Amino acid sequence: MPIEPASVSPSVSCGACGEPTTGEDARCEACGRRPAGVEHAEDVLESPEAGTAALIVLGAGVTDRGHRRRRNEDAFDLVRVATDAGDVVVAVVCDGVASVPGGATASRAACDVAVAAGREALAGGQDLDEAAAATADAARRAVAALAPGAGQAPACTYVAAVLDTERAVVSWVGDSRAYWLCPATPEDSAVLTEDDSWAAEMVAAGVVGAQDALSDPRAHVITRWLAADAPDVVARHRSWVLDDTGVLLLCSDGVWNHLPDPAVLAAALPSASTPTDADGVHAGALALVDAALDDGGHDNATAVLLTVGPAPGT
Known part of the structure; x- marks a missing residue:
C-alpha cells in the first residue's frame, strides 16, 4: 500500500x-x-489476505531529505514473505556515508539486495537467524561491488530486522539504530543496537565518559560500515521478543541524533498506545521523521516502524 x-x-x-x-x-x-536519492518517500506494508492467523506484523517507513542536505542518501525497504510457518517481514534502513561519493547508490543497493536475499532465504526454509545473516551478507557484497576503483568506494550504514509475530532478529553495521519503543510506558523503551562509532568505542573501553565522548568532535565518526574498503564488516545481531506492548523502530542517525533518548522517541509517537492497524503504524513513522525535521532536520531522516497487530477480519 x-x-x-x-x-x-x-x-x-x-x-x-x-x-x-x-x-x-x-x-x-x-x-x-x-x-536512489528520492527526496521523500513513504511505504506501508500491505496486509495479507484474510487467513487463519490471528496476528500479523504491521509496518511502515518514511524517509526525508531533511532541511540541510542537498539530496537524500538514506534508503529503506520492507517486504512481507509467506512461509510454511507463517508470514515473516524483512525491513532494512541504510544511510549513505556522505564523506565518499555514491552514498545514495550504496544505501539503495544495500536495501534492494538485502530484502531480496531475505525473501529468498525465508522461501528456502531458513529460520529468522539464518535469514538475517543472509540479508546482511548480501548487503555487504552488493555495496562492495559498487567500488569503481581505489579510494572511490561508495559506503553506507545498515540496520535490518527479520521478524514474525513472536520474535525479531536485528542486525547492524554502523550507527543506524534499532529501538524498542513502548508508547504507553515510554520509560520502558530501550536501544537495541550499539553504535559502531568513535564515541561508543571510547565509552566501552572506559577511556572517557559518555558525556565527554558525545561532546567530542569525533563522536559520530563511524568505525564500521559497508564498502569495498570497509574493515570488519560482519554484521552484529541481536534477537528480541515481540509483543503488543511496543513497536520496533529502525532509523538512521538523522532521526536519533535529534531524539536519542528511547523514552523521548516513544513520547513522540502520535498515540499513547501501540498502533493496531496499518494507518497507525504509518502515522507513527511519519511523526518520528517530522519530529526530527522540526528539531532542525540537519541530516536525512528515515524511520521504519514494525509492530504486531490483529490480522484483517479478526
Missing part, C-alpha cells in the same frame, strides 16, 4: 534494471525497486 511521496522526474532511471521510473510511488514499474 504505497503512499504517494514527493514527485519524481519521469527521466529518472532504475538503478537495478535501467527502465524509466515513472510510478507514482517512485518505484520502478518494471522491477518494483525505488531509485
Whole structure:
C-alpha cells in the first residue's frame, strides 16, 4: 500500500534494471525497486489476505531529505514473505556515508539486495537467524561491488530486522539504530543496537565518559560500515521478543541524533498506545521523521516502524 511521496522526474532511471521510473510511488514499474536519492518517500506494508492467523506484523517507513542536505542518501525497504510457518517481514534502513561519493547508490543497493536475499532465504526454509545473516551478507557484497576503483568506494550504514509475530532478529553495521519503543510506558523503551562509532568505542573501553565522548568532535565518526574498503564488516545481531506492548523502530542517525533518548522517541509517537492497524503504524513513522525535521532536520531522516497487530477480519 504505497503512499504517494514527493514527485519524481519521469527521466529518472532504475538503478537495478535501467527502465524509466515513472510510478507514482517512485518505484520502478518494471522491477518494483525505488531509485536512489528520492527526496521523500513513504511505504506501508500491505496486509495479507484474510487467513487463519490471528496476528500479523504491521509496518511502515518514511524517509526525508531533511532541511540541510542537498539530496537524500538514506534508503529503506520492507517486504512481507509467506512461509510454511507463517508470514515473516524483512525491513532494512541504510544511510549513505556522505564523506565518499555514491552514498545514495550504496544505501539503495544495500536495501534492494538485502530484502531480496531475505525473501529468498525465508522461501528456502531458513529460520529468522539464518535469514538475517543472509540479508546482511548480501548487503555487504552488493555495496562492495559498487567500488569503481581505489579510494572511490561508495559506503553506507545498515540496520535490518527479520521478524514474525513472536520474535525479531536485528542486525547492524554502523550507527543506524534499532529501538524498542513502548508508547504507553515510554520509560520502558530501550536501544537495541550499539553504535559502531568513535564515541561508543571510547565509552566501552572506559577511556572517557559518555558525556565527554558525545561532546567530542569525533563522536559520530563511524568505525564500521559497508564498502569495498570497509574493515570488519560482519554484521552484529541481536534477537528480541515481540509483543503488543511496543513497536520496533529502525532509523538512521538523522532521526536519533535529534531524539536519542528511547523514552523521548516513544513520547513522540502520535498515540499513547501501540498502533493496531496499518494507518497507525504509518502515522507513527511519519511523526518520528517530522519530529526530527522540526528539531532542525540537519541530516536525512528515515524511520521504519514494525509492530504486531490483529490480522484483517479478526
